[in-house]
Amino acid sequence: MTAYPVRRLRRLRQNPVLRRLVAESDLTPRRLVLPVFVKEGIDAAQPIASMPGVAQHPLEAVPVLVEQAVSAGIGGIMLFGVPEVRDAVGSGATDPAGILNRAIAVAARAAAGRITVQADLCLDEFTDHGHCGVLAADGSVDNDATLEIYARMALAQADAGADILGLSGMMDGQVAACRAALDAAGRSDVVILAYSAKYASAFYGPFRDAVESTLTGDRRTYQLDAANGREGRNEALADIDEGADIVMVKPAGPYLDVLADVAGVSSVPVWAYQVSGEYAMIELAAAAGVIDRERAIGESLIGIRRAGAEAILTYWAIEVAGWLNEGRSLT
Numbered sequence: 281m282t283a284y285p286v287r288r289l290r291r292l293r294q295n296p297v298l299r300r301l302v303a304e305s306d307l308t309p310r311r312l313v314l315p316v317f318v319k320e321g322i323d324a325a326q327p328i329a330s331m332p333g334v335a336q337h338p339l340e341a342v343p344v345l346v347e348q349a350v351s352a353g354i355g356g357i358m359l360f361g362v363p364e365v366r367d368a369v370g371s372g373a374t375d376p377a378g379i380l381n382r383a384i385a386v387a388a389r390a391a392a393g394r395i396t397v398q399a400d401l402c403l404d405e406f407t408d409h410g411h412c413g414v415l416a417a418d419g420s421v422d423n424d425a426t427l428e429i430y431a432r433m434a435l436a437q438a439d440a441g442a443d444i445l446g447l448s449g450m451m452d453g454q455v456a457a458c459r460a461a462l463d464a465a466g467r468s469d470v471v472i473l474a475y476s477a478k479y480a481s482a483f484y485g486p487f488r489d490a491v492e493s494t495l496t497g498d499r500r501t502y503q504l505d506a507a508n509g510r511e512g513r514n515e516a517l518a519d520i521d522e523g524a525d526i527v528m529v530k531p532a533g534p535y536l537d538v539l540a541d542v543a544g545v546s547s548v549p550v551w552a553y554q555v556s557g558e559y560a561m562i563e564l565a566a567a568a569g570v571i572d573r574e575r576a577i578g579e580s581l582i583g584i585r586r587a588g589a590e591a592i593l594t595y596w597a598i599e600v601a602g603w604l605n606e607g608r609s610l611t
């Protein structure tokens with residue numbers, strides 16, 4: 281009889297209980313965050329065509345969504361506003377009566393400390409040109425003028441009751457500007473989640489539908505180039521220096537190397553955002569019968585977790601939390 285192979289890596293894979301015991305990564309509902317779109321001026325949920333299963337919600341629906349999130353045991357909800365009116369400077373973002381700030385207030389009241397209420401802090405949903413900042417006379421995005429607006433937006437969101445501000449605009453110095461404004465206003469309690477390594481990505485495509493944003497040009501002068509990994513790490517380290525409490529990599533799936541790299545050097549929690557296009561790809565491929573929907577969702581999420589994300593923003597948060605609560609494995 282042959283004496284080899286002595287090393288048999290299949291040994292630990294031979295049955296489900298062994299596989300469960302030796303699984304390196306797993307996911308728990310508390311690590312999931314649900315992005316929620318709240319649209320001004322509607323009275324019923326409106327499905328988003330490019331994101332089957334995801335809808336824009338009226339303000340009145342927010343307490344129901346919060347209850348679902350609480351029952352599912354997820355970590356929080358991330359709110360996005362879809363305003364009726366947009367202008368060049370994104371006035372709706374800093375107005376306490378703006379749709380996002382109202383949604384935060386409603387969510388915070390409903391949540392009553394049972395889950396975190398998080399808000400997207402960026403101007404693209406509020407500007408008529410669709411950029412994440414205000415424009416200079418030459419049409420470029422004016423970094424420092426935008427920082428002043430972000431600082432006011434941070435205060436408006438904190439006043440409305442947000443626990444965590446998701447700074448997603450990719451302006452240099454945005455974390456420091458918002459931290460300074462919050463601290464000066466006595467709001468050193470408010471958490472800053474920096475979308476540090478946010479890449480200029482085709483995978484945000486369906487999100488544009490979700491927030492009805494029509495972008496003139498592209499975001500390549502402020503979001504990262506997909507070719508660059510080191511730059512993603514630098515962004516995260518810079519944000520930590522500026523006072524970020526949590527850093528994030530986005531999108532998730534195509535940037536797992538950056539995620540792993542940031543997770544290896546970060547002194548603060550590292551999260552990832554599984555974005556609209558990652559969601560749509562799996563939903564549409566599954567609807568076409570090309571892949572197994574639930575297995576693909578589970579695998580995509582466990583991959584993000586394995587790469588080092590401690591929490592994940594995903595449009596499947598409630599559904600997947602339900603699976604986990606039933607004791608199902610994602611693999």
Ligand code: PBG
Pocket residue numbers: 400402403404405448449483484485486487499554555556557
């Ligand atoms: C900026 C923001 C975007 C997303 C989250 N925050 C869009 C962008 O930067 O183009 C995309 C999320 C997704 O695609 O699911 N407000």
